[in-house]
Amino acid sequence: MDFFRLLLLAASMHEDIEKVLIAEEVIEKRLDVIAERVHADFASEEALQVVAILKGALVFMADLLRRVPLRLEIECLNVASYHGGTESSGQVDFLDQKLPDVKGRCVLLIDDILDTGRTLEAVSAKLLQMGAREVKTCVLLTKDKVRAAEVEADYSAFEIADEFVVGYGLDYDGKYRNLPYVGVLNPAVIKS
Ligand code: IMP
Ligand code: MG
Numbered sequence: 001m002d003f004f005r006l007l008l009l010a011a012s013m014h015e016d017i018e019k020v021l022i023a024e025e026v027i028e029k030r031l032d033v034i035a036e037r038v039h040a041d042f043a044s045e046e047a048l049q050v051v052a053i054l055k056g057a058l059v060f061m062a063d064l065l066r067r068v069p070l071r072l073e074i075e076c077l078n079v080a081s082y083h084g085g086t087e088s089s090g091q092v093d094f095l096d097q098k099l100p101d102v103k104g105r106c107v108l109l110i111d112d113i114l115d116t117g118r119t120l121e122a123v124s125a126k127l128l129q130m131g132a133r134e135v136k137t138c139v140l141l142t143k144d145k146v147r148a149a150e151v152e153a154d155y156s157a158f159e160i161a162d163e164f165v166v167g168y169g170l171d172y173d174g175k176y177r178n179l180p181y182v183g184v185l186n187p188a189v190i191k192s
Contacts, residue, residue, distance in 0.1 A: 103132070117150065
């Protein structure tokens with residue numbers, strides 16, 4: 001690597017990352033597999049409704065769904081549970097004025113990560129309560145831990161240890177969502 005490239009790297013968000021947990025190429029290969037499963041499982045579904053949870057699911061959803069050649073429809077849902085820190089607040093807030101109309105629809109619910117499980121549980125329950133016929137859940141990451149809410153994702157690309165990660169949609173204090181890989185932050189970056 002030449003000197004100027006090194007300089008650029010040092011001036012970028014990459015320098016805040018202590019280690020790369022899941023590299024970009026590894027994510028891409030795995031998305032091919034998950035997309036094929038989703039395609040096969042919903043091939044007979046006339047109008048699959050996707051609901052993505054903002055903002056964490058943005059990057060994963062965009063890359064995954066472009067690999068799924070179904071006539072699906074996409075809605076996004078604004079939900080908050082972290083409020084800027086690195087620990088779940090334990091409360092799930094629906095931030096939208098208006099929620100998507102899912103009456104009678106089969107819904108594929110996409111989120112970035114399954115952590116305590118509260119988000120997927122609360123949103124699944126809400127969608128079913130709003131009349132969804134069926135809700136299947138899909139996440140990029142599943143944290144290996146005992147969950148506050150008993151949910152497992154129907155589709156999960158990777159299982160990771162119980163540590164705080166950023167990138168590929170996941171943020172710390174609103175930043176690092178645009179990292180093309182999943183990584184662990186340098187502890188010095190995290191506000192005490
Ligand atoms: P849960 O409701 O605890 O399962 O958490 C779901 C939400 O918490 C996700 O949509 C993420 O936005 C956020 N979250 C959980 N773990 C992490 C992490 O390691 N890094 C960044 N965000 C996380
Ligand atoms: Mg989030």
